[in-house]
Amino acid sequence: MQIEYLKIFTEIASAKSISKVANSSHITQPALSQQIQKLEESLGHKLLERSNRGVELTDAGKIVEKYAKIIVKAFEDILEDLENLSDYSTVKIFASPSMATYALPCTMYLIKEQFPNYTLNLTSEFSAAIEQNVAGDICQVGFIHGKPADPSLMFSKVGTDRLVAVAAQDFAIPGVITLKDLVKHPLIMLTDRFEERKYLNNYLAQKGISPDKCNIVMNLDSIESVKATILKGYGLSFIPYISIKKELYTKELKEINVTDFNLNYDIYIIYKKEMDSSKSSKALVQYIKKVGEKSFC
Structure with missing residues (x-):
């Protein structure tokens, strides 16, 4: 089994189409189908269900996709680390989507000023995967x-x-409202992949409000998509304050002034204990802790 087969498989699983991946990768569709067939034979399971509408993952395919993404990413990191073998100053930082997009770019600029010899790479990911990546040395920070679930971190x-409950300026809603009444309005929500x-x-749930009592019109997979939709006046949403500071200003x-809604949560930096063993890396971590929220965008 080749890494390339896994890479192609993850691309097909994401696009739900062999033909789309064939066009983007400049590989013929029969050649791609043959690679998938070889992968299925090596694993002893059918991974894709093919139809005129595209492809869908089988139960086995869903399992393989989960681990294939990790394997492919690890292999790409191996190649990158080998290329940078003579330079140990590359620091890979993984952060939750709201932090990576809206908070950390300014912080990274300050870090770069303080530590000019470091090359900083920032990747957006969800918290559970970030823990795995830090523990597995895929990233350093x-x-x-x-708080992390892994006690070793x-x-x-x-x-x-x-x-924050937000809406477009001209969205019709009372100036003060209860949470129970708020959720009757059209809601544009983040998908449940987001910690928020x-x-x-x-x-x-703590307020006794079940999902079927909420007027959820759509679930979107990015904060920017949610913002764009509510700016059009299609509904309101609950999104991180850090992501809409500019639009509020x-x-x-x-x-929206919701009388019985107040939801705060803490942001943590995580790293392995080995980061404290090197003077330079320890200084880096201590500096990030110091600048913290003061330098978030």
């Missing part, structure tokens, strides 16, 4: 929501964010 609180959505689900969006 992670930023996650809440070092961690420190670096900031706090909150979920999980926090919200738990909060609503420019008055493109408005924060």
Whole structure:
């Protein structure tokens, strides 16, 4: 079994189409189908169900996709590390989507000024995967929501964010409203892959509000998609404050005054204990802790 077969498989699983991947990779469709067939034969399971509408993962395919992504990413990191063998100053940072997109770019600029010999690579990922990547040496530093579940990881609180109920300025809604009444309005939500959505689900459950009582019109897989949709006036949403500070300041969006809603959560930096064994890497971590929330964008 070749790494390339796994890479092609993950691309097909994501696109749900062999023909699309064939076009983008400049490999003939029969050649791709043959690679998938060889992968299925080597694993002893059918991975894809083919139809005129494209392809769907089988149960076995879903399992393989989960681990194939990790394997492919690890192999790419091996190649990258080998290329940088003579330069140990590359620091890979993984962070939750809201942190990677809206908070950390400014922080990384300050880090680069303080540590000019470091090359900083920032990747967006979800908290559980970030823990795995830090523990597995895929990256050196992670930023996650809440404390890590892995007891072997070092961690420190670096900031706090909150979920905010927001809508377009001209969206018709009372100036003050209860949470129970708010969720009757059209809701544009993040998918449950986001920690913020999980926090919200738990909060609503504590308030006795079940999902079927919420007027959820769509679930979107990026904060920017949610923002674009609510800016069009199609509904309101609960999204991280750090992601909409600019729009609130420019008055493109408005924060809704929900009398019984207050959802804050902590942001933690995580890293392995080995980071403290090197003077330079320890200094880097200590500096990140120091600048923390003060330098978030």
